[in-house]
Amino acid sequence: MALHIAVFLITLSGLIFEIGLTRIYSATIWYHFAFIAVSVALLGWGLGGVVVHLLRRQLIPTMEKAALLTLLYASAIVVCLWLIVQFPFRFEFLPIYFIAPLVPFVLAGMALSLIFHMHRETASTLYFADLLGAALGALAVTFLLEAFGGETMLLLVVVAPLGASALLARQYRKFAVAGAIVAVVIAFSNERMGLFRVIPGTLKAMRRHMQExxxxxxTQTGWNAYSRIDAVEGFPPPNLARLYIDSDAWTNAQQWDGRLDSIRYVRNWYRGLPFRLASGAETLVIGPGGGSDVIVALGSGSRKVTVVEMNPLMLQFVRRYGERAGNLYDRPDVEVIQSEGRNFISRTERRFGVIFLGFVDTWASVASGGLSLSENYLYTTEAFQAYYDHLTSDGILVIMRWGVDLPRLVSNAVALLGADEASKRIVALIEKRNTPDDPPQMIFMLRKRPFSEEETAEIMGWTEANPLIVPGRHAEPPYDDLFSSRKTLDQVIAESPRRVNPVFDDSPFYFATERPWGMPHQMRLALAGLVVPMLGLLAIFVVLGKPMGKPVRPYVASIVYFGSLGAGFIAVELTLLQHLTLLLGHPIFTLSILLFTILGAGGIGSALSGRVPTRWACLAVAGLGATAAFALPRFIPALLPLALGARVAIAVTLMAPFGLMIGMPFPRGLRQTGQGSLPAPPFYWGLNGVMSVIGSIGTVVAALVFGFQVAMLAGSACYVLAAVASGAMEQ
Known part of the structure; x- marks a missing residue:
């Protein structure tokens, strides 16, 4: 029992450390680089097995060695956090941000590899403890982040591997107990003493603005599973504070006395232009942040404003300013809904005169076992359909973004309505300012009915903006050709130097505009930097791993089997995560539910793995994946009107069969290793980890280029390969 608890504590801490790092990396680097933390975790777990296999003659497996490695793993977590604190991110420090978290995961992977090697006859129950620990870690991380913040949470999580070390070997118990006491003392004094306070990197807007x-x-800092928010005061009035999300994107909490008469001047602001066309409307603001758009809507005459904000910290921070901010989110004419915008609009039956989205992005990384799939469902064609359906007969969808966003927004509207109808309903304007520090903002409007001639004449006379598209009066290239039928949408897309095709829920990468795959050059380099070494390591590993003088066929089959399990699991997991994010509406909440269910059910599947033939378990996962690839895109939108509790129950019901069957093949295959042509378990532990990294990158590329349906089918194909290989491996 002590052995199983130790495995449980190692994986519990590993999952919390992994997801905690994604939050810290989002706050210190860029959200794009949060994938480093998760990819490093996968790589580290796998490399631990590689190291144990390569040192198998020098590193004789003992419980004492496993305990020492676990003790070092706990210490390495603290060192990793200290390095991140001491070296705020700059590009030259990127190797530190890669290597520092790699070491703890390698040490943890080595400890687990030794344990599984020494006790492979109980691999099923050990794997049950492994998955159960990871499942509870995924569930706990949300609560720990909100209760303690990112830095303190990582200090507290050190207690888990220290406890595991004490359980594995008596000789290290004094060190483990002493270390746990020190970690707890430092953790609870950290907020007061600031020994481990993460500082944003030099590329982050918050640090630049404060220096300037x-x-x-x-004055305030808060963490939760969505983001870290800092309230920075001292900017010129009327700003009470600038609220920074993950130290970069920001929104302003503004000074206001709460009287409507005192903000009537906002009608003349550029952001107030759309409200001139919808006087007295009921307005929906999605992602209101500090509340500037809410003030504009109220001051421009909206009789009621409904705000939908996903991050509870944002609401909490604004409310702390109370009367100084006009009690903005506690007014009778402002209704606050804490939810994700697309999810809310799909569930409500209400109609709005204005639906307003002002620079709404999900910068929080949503990652599990692979790269951060950071895009959301607010800017897809299906989202446009939902907004359009919830406008009054005279209503307007208003999206404020940059000029570079216009092609994608127009493509979505044309995909929804057709070029002829869209040409009558779209107005696009660009602000009359253009300075390097304050670039012009773009307003995109899509009206439920065609704009009248009187309205378009009025729009052309607005002095605050230049027209980009005004029905019947003006259209910039290439929209003049598109709306005059001289070119089709497909021709416009083909001729554009960037990807400007419509975005759909199956591949919701609205911001992926760089050709050919939608990945920025920097990200392509980062992916290549991961894939090339991984493929080289995999080739060396496979060539040198075969036991001398043994048949080749079972060994090759085992490579295909365990490699397919690693790549297939990641593909299925990431695709499920994207589908269920739409269902549940909260990305990190979805992540916790997904991991808890799949890993928990996987633990049960591991315990039952001896009762189900390997081939049938693999084929069952493939069948579930293929069914989900076609059914979920049609099934999930129909479930959105249900209450949250019902949607959670359905999500768990959908995911549990996946977890149950996914948990069976790995431990069952592991029991066959260490004899004949098959190397010992650490070899396959490492192979599985390396293929998980490669599989996560492959899933991202497949989703970007072909969509998540293809990504899920690719994951299912991996399990079919594993089923075929399982027969040859047993021979």
Whole structure:
């Protein structure tokens, strides 16, 4: 029992450390680089097995060695956090941000590899403890982040591997107990003493702005599973504070006395232009942040404003300013809904005169076992359909973004309505300012009915903006050709130097505009930097891994089997995550539910693995994946009107069979290793980890280029390969 608890504690801490790092990396680097934390975790777990296999003659497996490695793993977590704190991110420090978290995961992977090697006859029950620990870690991380913040959470999680070390070997118990006491003391004094406070990197807007504006100071900091938010005061009035999300994107909480008469001047603001066409409307603001758009809507005459904000910290921070901010989110004419915008609009039956989205992005990384799939469902064609259906007969969808966003927004509208109808309903404007520090903003409007001639004449006379598209009066290239039928949408897309095709729920990568795959050059380099070494390591590993003088066929089959399990699991998991994010509406909440269910059910599947033939378990996963690839895109939208509790129950019901069957093949195959042509378990532990990294990258590329349906089918194909290989491996 002590052995199983130790495995449980190692994987519990590993999952919390992994997801905690994604949050810290989002706050210190860029959200794009949060994938480093998760890919490093996968790589580290796998490399631990590689190291144990390569040192199998020098590293004789003992419980004492496993305990020592676990003790070092706990210490390495603290060192990793210290390095991140001491070296705020700059590009030259990127190797530190890669290597620092790699070491703890390698040590943890080595400890688990030794344990599974020494006790492979109980691999099923050990794997049950492994998955159960990871499942509870995924569930706990949300609560720990909100309760303690990112830095303190990582200090507290050190207690788990220290406890595991004490259980594995008596001789290290004094060190483990002493270390746990020190970690707890430092953790609970950290907020007061600031020993381990993460500082945003030099590329982050918050740090730049504070350096450029003397006298600014951080007055509030909060963490949760969505983001870290810092309230920085000291900027010029009427700003009470600038609220930074993950130290980069920001929104302003504004000073206001709460009287409508005192903000009537906002009608003349550029952001107030759309409200001139919808006087007295009921307005929906998605992603209101600090509340500037809410003030504009109220001051421009909206009789009621409904705001939908996903991040509870944002609401909490604004409410702390109370009367100084006009009690903005506690007014009778402002209704606050805490939810994700697309999810809310799909569930409500209400109609709105204006639906307003002002620079709404999901920067929080949503990652599990692979790269961060950071895009959301707010800017897909299906989302446009939902907004359009919830407008009044005279209503307007208003999206404020940059000029580079216009082609994608127009493509979505044309995909929804057709070029002829869209040409009558689209207005696009660009602000009359253009400075390097304050680039112009673009307003995109899609009206439920065609704009009238009187309205378009009025729009052409607005002095605050230049027209880009005004029905019947003006259209910039290439929209003039598109709306005059001289070119089709497909021709416009083909001729564009960037990807401007419509975005759909199956591949919701609205911001992926760089040709050919939608990945920025920097990200392509980062992926290549991961894939090339992984493929080289895999080739060396496979060539040198075969026991001397043994048949080749079972060994090759085992490579295909365990490699397919690693790649297939990641593909299925990431695709399920994207589908269920739409269902549940909260990305990190979805992540916790997904991992808890799949890993928990996987643990049960591991315990039952001896009762189901390997081939049938693999084929069952393939069948579930193929069915989900075609059924979920049609099934999930129909479930959105249900209450959250019902949607959670359905999500768990959908995911549990996946977890149950996914948990069976790995431990069952592991029991066959260490004899004949098959190397010992650490070899396959490493192979599985390396293929998980390669599989996660492959899933991202497949989703970007072909969509998540293809990504899920690719994951299912991996399990078919594993089923075929299982027969040859047993011979």
């Amino acid at each position: 504006t003397p006298g600014t100071r951080v």
